[in-house]
Amino acid sequence: MTVLIDRDQVIVGPALVPAEHDLARDAGAELTIGLVNNMPDLALKATERQFMKLLQAAAGSRRIRFHCFSLPSVKRSPEAKWHVENEYSDLSDLGRKKFDGLIVTGAEPIAPELDQEPYWRDLTNLIDWARANTRSTIWSCLAAHAAVLHLDGIERRRLPGKCHGIFDCDVVTSDPLTRAAPAPLKVSHSRLNEIAESDLVQAGYQVLTRSAEAGVDVFVRQYASRFVFFQGHPEYDALSLQREYLRDIGRYLARERDNYPRLPVSYFDAATEEKLARFEKKATHQRHPALSNELPGLNLRADIGAGNAAAVLFRNWLRYLGAGADASVAAR
Known part of the structure; x- marks a missing residue:
């Protein structure tokens, strides 16, 4: 069309x-x-x-x-x-x-x-x-x-x-x-x-x-x-990389991929990166799809x-x- x-x-x-x-x-x-x-x-x-x-x-x-x-x-x-x-x-x-x-x-x-x-x-x-x-x-x-x-x-x-x-x-x-x-x-x-x-x-x-x-x-x-x-x-719009990153976290928690995804480079602000690092440690020890409900709020860098x-x-x-x-x- x-x-x-x-x-x-x-x-x-x-x-x-x-x-x-x-x-x-x-x-x-x-x-x-x-x-x-x-x-x-x-x-x-x-x-x-x-x-x-x-x-x-x-x-x-x-x-x-x-x-x-x-x-x-x-x-x-x-x-x-x-x-x-x-x-x-x-x-x-x-x-x-x-x-x-x-x-x-x-x-x-x-x-x-x-x-x-x-x-x-x-x-x-x-x-x-x-x-x-x-x-x-x-x-x-x-x-x-x-x-x-x-x-x-x-x-x-x-x-x-x-x-x-x-x-x-x-x-x-x-x-x-x-x-x-x-x-x-x-x-x-x-x-x-x-x-x-x-x-x-x-x-x-x-x-x-x-x-x-x-x-x-x-x-x-x-x-x-x-x-x-x-x-x-x-x-890509501002949130495209965020959607991909969350998708990959979901796949990891569902055991559809072996490795936890890396943070996107120069994308999230410093406070968000710290929260996501803590979430990664928890996810690698308590790997379960339901854990995605505990993902922190995400903020992007201003630049x-x-x-x-x-x-x-x-x-x-x-x-x-x-x-x-x-x-x-x-x-x-």
Whole structure:
């Protein structure tokens, strides 16, 4: 399904554009963007809202025709499957419409290797399609890892511990995507693996931003489409990392994971970190799902800067897409 995003529209979720909407009005000021949302069920709706709000804030006076999709081979609960089937467009619609830009998220890993995931063939077909049929595509986190593996055989590397938190990222290459970016860019990262910068550079990718602690953040490569890769999650809202952390604590207490999760880096304030450290000691000695009811109140640091990096990156990305769309309209 399609939602038409105007600057003053209230974002709720994917919905059909009313049939009576004047689609011809300001056609030159409109971009068509698809989101292929493969995030886990618990983050599915939050992710679509985050990207819609980002695009709305970044678009200015330009209207966005926004389509939601999901790879059909991503395993879903009955509730999430119903949401996708009833609120999202069919993936086959990608080939029937002209898309200026595409955003592709990762999925929660199931298999030990990316090319063994049940959605691997669908994802690689999408990578090949986007390379020839979009002006630019954003690949987020695990989707970025999958894309460079498929395109250039670059293997991701397992980290000794989860990279999870808010990291200061510096612009290391001048590029229109990072124009007017704050220094540093504060970006959420949440991953168990990484792509080494040396592997990317050797294969011809250009690194735009990096973190001293988290490594490569944003990198790009030009095909017929400009591919933009995020190892982090600039779209995350202020509470996204908190939700993930609490989810992982719940999984530990339910014995669905072996190790207690690490605190997100530079995220909770000092008093909260102290309370969570005391809770961790108790949880490791009294491991039981009911203990989650005793989790303390959580407060974030005041300087996390949620959304600031995304606002810059997406505003510049839409400008890039818009320059191509405007040129196409002028040539008609």
